[in-house]
């Protein structure tokens with residue numbers, strides 16, 4: 523390859539494309555280098571193909587969704603609140619709609635359409651996109667190795683993503699590139715993924731609970747709580763509430779600490795509410811079996827399992843239930859504990875934890891502290907967030923921050 527680009531963006535995912543659009547529009551000469559034959563493969567599958575691309579929330583509230591020192595990312599989130607992301611997408615022809623939970627989606631478009639709009643905006647602004655270009659080396663100067671070719675650029679934005687869903691192209695190359703520059707990195711781990719329990723729960727596969735509250739107990743750490751829906755899969759437990767706790771579980775497991783997930787299946791009822799409901803259930807249906815009665819609170823198969831865990835036969839007739847048995851069942855409804863022994867593999871994790879240590883990055887400009895002209899954007903950084911559009915928000919915000927920093931340095 524010949525010539526010196528003002529900015530080479532390594533990785534044509536969400537962060538890289540947002541960076542390229544902003545940089546081209548600011549008049550920079552930009553080339554995007556994407557290893558697969560199509561940009562934005564992961565972006566196209568986000569939000570079940572619908573692309574939950576940001577969240578209606580104040581910068582302060584949003585900062586709390588990220589797993590990092592919130593003080594570090596507050597300036598970035600203040601500079602790029604959700605309104606600015608919506609405005610950016612409107613400028614490339616993607617309008618937004620938000621749902622009852624505040625998740626923002628493209629209106630009348632899907633996630634692949636968002637990717638296509640970003641690519642059109644790059645082309646319109648004169649940017650170049652080269653697919654099938656896997657970057658294998660990076661040397662100050664900036665000399666970028668692609669196969670036997672070397673591209674020279676004044677600035678590089680490393681936006682190679684994490685290591686989850688590798689079939690989309692995000693195979694974790696960013697860490698090797700950073701390590702070759704002796705940058706501090708944190709090993710990848712699945713941050714948003716289902717959890718593997720010690721007990722075989724395959725008999726419950728397919729059972730879902732629309733709203734539970736749960737607490738993750740990692741020995742030696744503060745308990746973490748989450749609420750949302752809960753799914754029993756074949757070898758895992760999943761659902762939004764579980765995903766949001768996964769990263770903390772993964773870290774605890776990597777440090778060989780004991781990890782327990784405690785689930786409250788009836789978060790809207792206190793123990794005394796439940797006692798009262800048992801009393802009225804007994805009065806109205808004296809011959810009803812315990813398992814059937816519990817089916818009013820949880821799915822029937824789960825009810826039977828909870829009875830077994832509480833040591834009470836599920837066919838016990840309500841009027842024959844002892845006080846101790848009733849209390850044991852009520853405790854089980856409010857705090858079932860599952861020992862956690864692993865997470866889903868990286869291949870199926872939604873988001874990756876780990877990446878370039880934030881110690882190496884000036885988060886105002888996203889530039890490496892020790893290398894002028896080297897910038898980072900998106901999941902390659904050691905930051906991850908809950909589900910709800912925050913991870914894409916971070917990708918857009920960091921990508922735009924890089925472009926703005928380079929453009930302002932140029933003028």
Ligand SMILES: Cc1cc2nc3c(=O)[nH]c(=O)nc-3n(C[C@H](O)[C@H](O)[C@H](O)COP(=O)(O)OP(=O)(O)OC[C@H]3O[C@@H](n4cnc5c(N)ncnc54)[C@H](O)[C@@H]3O)c2cc1C
Pocket residue numbers: 532533534535536537538555556557558561562563564565567568569570573574575576655656657658681682683684686687690691692693694695696871872873899900901902910911912913914915917
């Ligand atoms: C199934 C799924 C659903 C998701 N849903 C949502 C959602 O609804 N909302 C949300 O906020 N987040 C969601 N996420 C997370 C979100 O997709 C990511 O956080 C986001 O895509 C990260 O953007 P990125 O640009 O940093 O990385 P990526 O999108 O992973 O892009 C990185 C790009 O770099 C390329 N690349 C890698 N190595 C090289 C190399 N050596 N040379 C050249 N190119 C390279 C890759 O091919 C890839 O195109 C979802 C993720 C998955 C897997």
